[in-house]
Amino acid sequence: MEKPFQRLRAARLAQGFETAAAAADAFGWNRNTYASNENGNASFSWRKCRDYAAAFEVRPEWLYDGSGPRRAPSADGMVPVIGRVGANPDGSVLFATGQDAGDLAPIPPGGTGEAVALQVAGHSMRGLADDGALIYFEDQRSPPTPDMLGQIVVVETDTDEVLVKRLLRGTTSGRYDLESVAGPTRQDARIRWAAHITAIVPPWQARRILVRGG
Numbered sequence: 001m002e003k004p005f006q007r008l009r010a011a012r013l014a015q016g017f018e019t020a021a022a023a024a025d026a027f028g029w030n031r032n033t034y035a036s037n038e039n040g041n042a043s044f045s046w047r048k049c050r051d052y053a054a055a056f057e058v059r060p061e062w063l064y065d066g067s068g069p070r071r072a073p074s075a076d077g078m079v080p081v082i083g084r085v086g087a088n089p090d091g092s093v094l095f096a097t098g099q100d101a102g103d104l105a106p107i108p109p110g111g112t113g114e115a116v117a118l119q120v121a122g123h124s125m126r127g128l129a130d131d132g133a134l135i136y137f138e139d140q141r142s143p144p145t146p147d148m149l150g151q152i153v154v155v156e157t158d159t160d161e162v163l164v165k166r167l168l169r170g171t172t173s174g175r176y177d178l179e180s181v182a183g184p185t186r187q188d189a190r191i192r193w194a195a196h197i198t199a200i201v202p203p204w205q206a207r208r209i210l211v212r213g214g
Contacts, residue, residue, distance in 0.1 A: 004049075005040040007063050010141050011056035011070070012038065027055045059113070070140065071113035078104040078211065079115045085135065085164055086121035102213025105134055105206070108199035114138040115198065118154070118164070119206070125164065125181045128152065132203030134210070135164065137195040144176065144194040152181070152197060158190040167194060 009020075017023040024034040029051075036042035037052075044052070046064060053060035061067040081103035105117045116139045120129045129135055137154045144155070144167060152166045155178065165178035165186070175188040201209070 002066070003040060004044065004064060004066075005038055007058075007066065007070075008038050008044075008052060008056075011052070011058045011063060014139075014141065015056045023055070027051075069112040069114050077107050079107050079111065079117060079136075081105055081117045081119055081134070081210070082139070083118050083162065084121045085118040085162075086124060104211040104213065105136075105201075106209050108136045108201075111136065111198060112138060114140050119210070120203075124183070128181050129164075129200050130203050132206055134199075134201040134206045135197055136199040136201075137197050140195060141193040142195070144191055148194055148196065153194050154197060155194045156192045158192060164197075167191075 012020065012023045015023075017026065020035045020038050021031050023029070024031045033042070037044040037048070046060070049064045050060045053063045056063075058070050059068060062070045103119070107115050115136055118135045118137075120131055120133045120135065123131055135154070141156075144153075148167050149169060150166065152164065154162065154164055155167065155176075156162050157178075163178060165180060168177040168179055168185075170176045170188040172188070174190065176191050178186040178189050180186075
């Protein structure tokens with residue numbers, strides 16, 4: 001994401017606002033002004049950037065000129081567990097569902113303010129990550145890169161699914177095959193973003209370090 005308006009849109013979507021109007025209404029911004037800032041028709045000032053950054057919980061330096069990580073590391077060295085990753089009954093599709101409890105886990109070695117974690121539920125990834133393990137990745141929402149091919153990564157498809165799959169080339173440009181740890185391969189999927197897995201913590205250790213919310 002090279003342009004400020006592209007980063008602004010990504011930050012808004014990451015905070016769960018489906019439309020620019022919804023974000024503007026939530027924070028009391030002028031709809032037209034915000035929409036123009038987000039679609040690139042009008043640039044935004046550093047002062048406005050700080051307002052947007054505070055609202056969307058990102059670093060203003062990242063939003064304004066792309067400097068450094070999107071989010072600052074938390075003061076206590078913890079990162080959010082954003083969902084549980086498991087398998088449908090037939091074992092064919094891995095999925096993530098949000099956790100409202102606010103579970104936290106320590107930032108992994110080499111992690112940044114972008115780090116997040118998923119907790120494994122079930123035995124669909126036995127041998128990679130067992131039931132209760134933590135899977136960390138950097139939540140940067142960037143398109144797949146060539147070095148991800150052949151690797152097990154976290155992806156989001158254009159059907160709103162967050163999956164843990166081995167990324168393979170599809171039959172045409174912009175399409176990817178998603179190979180399951182267990183189960184059939186999904187062919188020619190469209191991918192919104194992909195992220196390398198940066199750490200996997202086994203269940204026995206995850207139980208020791210996980211801080212439950214609520």
